[in-house]
Amino acid sequence: MDPERFRQLVDLKEQQEAVREPAPVVVEPIRLPTRSSDLARELLDEALERRLSGGELLILFEEAALHDLGRVAHELRLRRADPDVVTYIIDRNVTYTNLCYADCKFCAFNRHLDDDDSYLLDLETIVAKCRTVVEAGGNQILLQGGHHPKQRLGYYEEMLQGIKTAYPDLWIHGFSPSEIQHFARLNGLPAPVVLQRLKEAGLDSIPGGGAEILSDRVRRVLAPGKAMSGEWIEIMEQAHAVGLPTTVTMMHSHIETYAERVEHFLRVRASQDRTGGYTAFIPWTFQPGNTPLMDEPELKAAVLAHGYLGASDYLRNLAISRIALDNFRNLQSSWVTQGKAVGQLTLWYGANDLGSLMMEESVVSAAGTTHPLTRGDLDEMIEGAGFRPALRDNGYNIVD
DSSP states (O other): OOHHHHHHHHHHHHHHHHSSOOOOOOOOOOOOOSOOOHHHHHHHHHHHSSOOHHHHHHHHHHHOOOHHHHHHHHHHHHSOOOOEEEEOOEEEEEOOBBBBBOOTTSSSSOOOTTTTTBBBOOHHHHHHHHHHHHHHTOOOOEEOOOSSSSSSSSHHHHHHHHHHHOOOOEEEEEEHHHHHHHHHHHHOHHHHHHHHHHHHHTBBOOOOOOOOOOOHHHHHOOOOTOOOHHHHHHHHHHHHHTOEEEEEEEEESSSOOOHHHHHHHHHHHHHHHHHOOEEEEEEEEEOOTGGGGGSHHHHHHHTTOOOOOTTTHHHHHHHHHHHHHOOOOOOOOOOHHHHHHHHHHGTTTTEEEEEESSOOOOOHTTTOOOOOOOOOHHHHHHHHOOEEEBBOOTSOBBBO
């Protein structure tokens, strides 16, 4: 047998065995380089001309200085998106329920049926929330919720139909892949059938929530009740097949390694190569406050081993996102987790979009992080960085 083929078979067997073993927790201190190595500088120059491999991206994480990453990421941002304009959208997160039995260790938001503060919104309340978006000049709502243990597909179809009846032009961005998978299992239906029925009821696109880190080791530790990496990608590609565009998120800076961040990039990039159905990439940092993860000593130690990195690690990851994802036009900043000052700085580290004005947000705020901003604040951030602000729609078309 060819030696290389033998090595591939051994690697495959080891990967299969690893899936059966309990997922280990990796405590890996992060040290951010202050100067780029010669190899990192060479790779950054090449990133301006070609796609980097997974191994090369890992070298950038380990050996490239922040200012060098920012320089290259900004140049690529100017090439791939409108060099003069930074966009955002006015919408509202309508969290229809906080009931969820996925019990992710990074989530401070979910509740169970016997909790006093659990809720499930009725259609009248949801439509009223939509009204505030229209009155504020917005054009989209984001529907998000948990893995409700009882609600069947009809509830969600009636919700979508009710919103579209009241506001036909309002874009509905809703239901992450893990929610779609949950709906499919609870109703005994294939995921493509669920997606098609939701689209016919009024769903316009799917948010990239629940991606966290697309590495099964990480997901088995933090969110074993949700879709694994391949399932998450598969549902997104099924959504693209029925005509539903989607976004992708990335929640980093918890127990993942740099190699697993690279794995996330490679999975997303390959999926975009196959379908072209993703409109934007949205990385953000784990918010530890009030989360079950920080109550477990081993997991808490893995998080605290990174030390205080401030905005540095976020900006590094953002810049490498722009370098890695050469088939994404739009890279969204997370001022919601980083605040106004760092949010402005992201516009020089690869981001060309400030996301949503977000008239309501429930999940990140449940972890104790709040940075409420107005439309004037976003315009000020963009103009202060030297760009021109523009209001967009979900397809990243400028509307104002």
